[in-house]
Amino acid sequence: MPKLKIEDLEKIREQVKRTTALREGSGFRAKVNVHMGTCGIAAGARTIMNAFIKELETRDVHDVLLTNSGCAGLCSQEPMVTIEIAGQAPVKYVNLTEKKAQEIFEKHVLGGTIVKEYALGIGSEKTDY
Amino acid sequence: MAEKAKDKTYRLHLMVCAGTGCVSNHSYEIKEALEKEIKKHGLENEVTVVPTGCNGFCERGPILVVQPGNIFYQQLAVKDVPHLVEEHFLKGRLVSKFMYTPPEEKKPVPVLNDIPFFKKQVLIALRNRGLIDPEKIDESIARDGYKALVKALTEMTPDKIITEITLSGLRGRGGAGFPTGLKWQLVRNAASSNGGGKYIVCNGDEGDPGAFMDRSILEADPHAVIEGMVIGAKAIGATAGFVYVRNEYPLAVQRLSIALDQARDYGLLGSDILGTGFDFDIQIKRGAGAFVCGEETALMASIEGRLGEPRPRPPYPAQSGLWGKPTCINNVETWANVPMIINRGAKWYAGIGTETSKGTKVFSLVGKINNTGLVEVPMGISLREIIYDIGGGIPGGKAFKAVQTGGPSGGCIPREKIDLPIDYESLTEAGSMMGSGGMVIMDQDTCMVDIARYFLSFTHEESCGKCTPCREGTKAMLDILTRITAGKGTEEDIGLLQDLALSIKDSALCGLGKTAPNPVLTTLRYFRDEYEAHIRTKKCPAHVCRQLNIYTINPETCVKVGRGCDVCRRNCASDAITGQKNEAHVIDRAKCIKCGVCFDVCNFGAVKVD
Ligand SMILES: Cc1cc2nc3c(=O)[nH]c(=O)nc-3n(C[C@H](O)[C@H](O)[C@H](O)COP(=O)(O)O)c2cc1C
Ligand code: FES
Numbered sequence: 142m143p144k145l146k147i148e149d150l151e152k153i154r155e156q157v158k159r160t161t162a163l164r165e166g167s168g169f170r171a172k173v174n175v176h177m178g179t180c181g182i183a184a185g186a187r188t189i190m191n192a193f194i195k196e197l198e199t200r201d202v203h204d205v206l207l208t209n210s211g212c213a214g215l216c217s218q219e220p221m222v223t224i225e226i227a228g229q230a231p232v233k234y235v236n237l238t239e240k241k242a243q244e245i246f247e248k249h250v251l252g253g254t255i256v257k258e259y260a261l262g263i264g265s266e267k268t269d270y
Numbered sequence: 271m272a273e274k275a276k277d278k279t280y281r282l283h284l285m286v287c288a289g290t291g292c293v294s295n296h297s298y299e300i301k302e303a304l305e306k307e308i309k310k311h312g313l314e315n316e317v318t319v320v321p322t323g324c325n326g327f328c329e330r331g332p333i334l335v336v337q338p339g340n341i342f343y344q345q346l347a348v349k350d351v352p353h354l355v356e357e358h359f360l361k362g363r364l365v366s367k368f369m370y371t372p373p374e375e376k377k378p379v380p381v382l383n384d385i386p387f388f389k390k391q392v393l394i395a396l397r398n399r400g401l402i403d404p405e406k407i408d409e410s411i412a413r414d415g416y417k418a419l420v421k422a423l424t425e426m427t428p429d430k431i432i433t434e435i436t437l438s439g440l441r442g443r444g445g446a447g448f449p450t451g452l453k454w455q456l457v458r459n460a461a462s463s464n465g466g467g468k469y470i471v472c473n474g475d476e477g478d479p480g481a482f483m484d485r486s487i488l489e490a491d492p493h494a495v496i497e498g499m500v501i502g503a504k505a506i507g508a509t510a511g512f513v514y515v516r517n518e519y520p521l522a523v524q525r526l527s528i529a530l531d532q533a534r535d536y537g538l539l540g541s542d543i544l545g546t547g548f549d550f551d552i553q554i555k556r557g558a559g560a561f562v563c564g565e566e567t568a569l570m571a572s573i574e575g576r577l578g579e580p581r582p583r584p585p586y587p588a589q590s591g592l593w594g595k596p597t598c599i600n601n602v603e604t605w606a607n608v609p610m611i612i613n614r615g616a617k618w619y620a621g622i623g624t625e626t627s628k629g630t631k632v633f634s635l636v637g638k639i640n641n642t643g644l645v646e647v648p649m650g651i652s653l654r655e656i657i658y659d660i661g662g663g664i665p666g667g668k669a670f671k672a673v674q675t676g677g678p679s680g681g682c683i684p685r686e687k688i689d690l691p692i693d694y695e696s697l698t699e700a701g702s703m704m705g706s707g708g709m710v711i712m713d714q715d716t717c718m719v720d721i722a723r724y725f726l727s728f729t730h731e732e733s734c735g736k737c738t739p740c741r742e743g744t745k746a747m748l749d750i751l752t753r754i755t756a757g758k759g760t761e762e763d764i765g766l767l768q769d770l771a772l773s774i775k776d777s778a779l780c781g782l783g784k785t786a787p788n789p790v791l792t793t794l795r796y797f798r799d800e801y802e803a804h805i806r807t808k809k810c811p812a813h814v815c816r817q818l819n820i821y822t823i824n825p826e827t828c829v830k831v832g833r834g835c836d837v838c839r840r841n842c843a844s845d846a847i848t849g850q851k852n853e854a855h856v857i858d859r860a861k862c863i864k865c866g867v868c869f870d871v872c873n874f875g876a877v878k879v880d
Contacts, residue, residue: 144537146545147420150411157412164283164337164401177361187312190281194316198279206338207281209362 159203169206172225178212184219192242233261280318285335289324292331307355323490326644342382343368395606398491407532410493418612431505437616439628444601447694456588457506460596470511471599475564478677481708483632484602488522492529498605503550511552561732580780623649627693637711668713676705678728679785681792701792717814718797723751729786740783743774755815759805825854832874
């Protein structure tokens, strides 16, 4: 192990902070909540979850909280996610595929524009955390 | 060292407590089970398991905190893991049956910060508790570890560092509360004889029974201590340092040595630290565990390989310490505060606490209290807040009687003083002391004379025997106390105790003897009536001193409620009870040896004690 210079220490700090910051639970700009009831999982919610993880990783995004919750009571339209941009009403998207998830991430989560054609309703209930 | 954790994104971090308490409650097995279940559900790319240091609520271990969200699970068993993983981590439903329900409340509290035990705590020395894996230096760095070191090495002169520590108002957390900045200044100013060189020592002996603040810091965040020591070394001009840890702390020693190796690898210790030309390294010394070895001169003798006995001061370690060189010795918790002061500034630190006691203090809360554990609170907080808000009150609805602070040589503070603000001066004024932060809560069933006897027997046992006042004086006091608790005390004994206590305080060689009489002096001051009851009426008001108890059986209760169940007679070791089933039982006082077994076994409350 080569000895660190001051700049190296800073680099390690910045890099590791990106993945550990979520432990401190603050500073999230947006929340992506994948519904993971039995119905959701059967309909492919796991693929959707993985698609979002991949987006976060490849785009190096660290201010978006990815979480999951139980069945949303609309089992026929799973897989489903709720996107909540801080300060805005949550938006539910239904009948998702990996491709749709990528599009929603890019346009809504990053770009701030709701993808109306996949959205179910706007302003429904908020999630727990 | 650059593990994949560095760039891998997980949506969930499962922070499993791996402090000594939780480890002994099988938290490593929980960790393994979690990893296995996570794999089973194919979640290994989404969810990671991170071992952390002690969360302070050891009584509720093993503990798991889920991030983000700060969801607090407790008392987990391996068999609970599959359900938890499937419900929460796969399906996103919180599992309330593994959550904590505070006493007096009906519903579990999911989020850690909402739990009363944690709510009033302010974390400075324990800033990384539950948030990092103590065996990964990178995680400490991500939480601003070694940031203060960079500042101290590149932007601050030694004088500036010392000024900052002085202005912060930081005082020693190991016992006497000596101002840390002033100590550093003394060591810096001291001329080093024969060939130069000064030393830094971290006191991790922690001999107070029941105390575990220093162990917890070393286990949960060793880098905080290392960083503090390097900054101190720069300030006073030391080139070598020692951490003295007691042998009974294997996990602390292990985590600390891993941390030292990692810091050395990164060039944060050793020669030319961070390329700034400053050299300093740290060694671990393991102590054999005698209480007196925590005293600074005894501790240094022990590091030098001599017998761990104290010597008279002056000269103070600041003038002549290890191998005769100026030495700066501070407690673990004191060192852990240093980086935060350098990072956030003296003004910020001095904004917390009271006029003369700044910052926070870590206490270990034990005894008759609902929430036992480790708590860090701002100086000036009241005893009431600690006992009732954080500690959750006294179990079984019993009355709070007293709290012993400052370890075995601290004092007992009575209920009337429950609104006392916790700071160095208030505690000393009340006859006790801050000490290293032990806090033993006592309820109505505690006999204060017996407590004084217990603590004195501890200090007497731990006296190194070098000076007469401590060796013989504590023995004489212990004899008197034993006599009183056996109902053989006389009127003169109280005055005798008082005289002995004061003369030992004045004449003992080291802090052990000087403080050993404190439990006696404070109980005499606040609970004199209990001494008098033992002496005059030969009664122990709390019924703890069994030799003074008189056991009788209420015939009516025995027959009407218990139907002369006969259990007491069958359990009596000295055949002192007569009676038959359905009849009233009687104790023969001449035969009774006052063991109290009949009282303990009677299910009907027929046996009375006076
Ligand atoms: C009998 C006795 C035992 C002590 N035990 C400890 C101990 O376990 N840990 C500790 O830090 N200081 C202990 N001290 C206090 C040390 O002598 C010393 O004052 C302290 O380590 C200085 O550090 P500080 O200024 O940071 O508190 C003890 C003192 C006495 C008299
Ligand atoms: S060891 Fe886990 S909470 Fe203390």
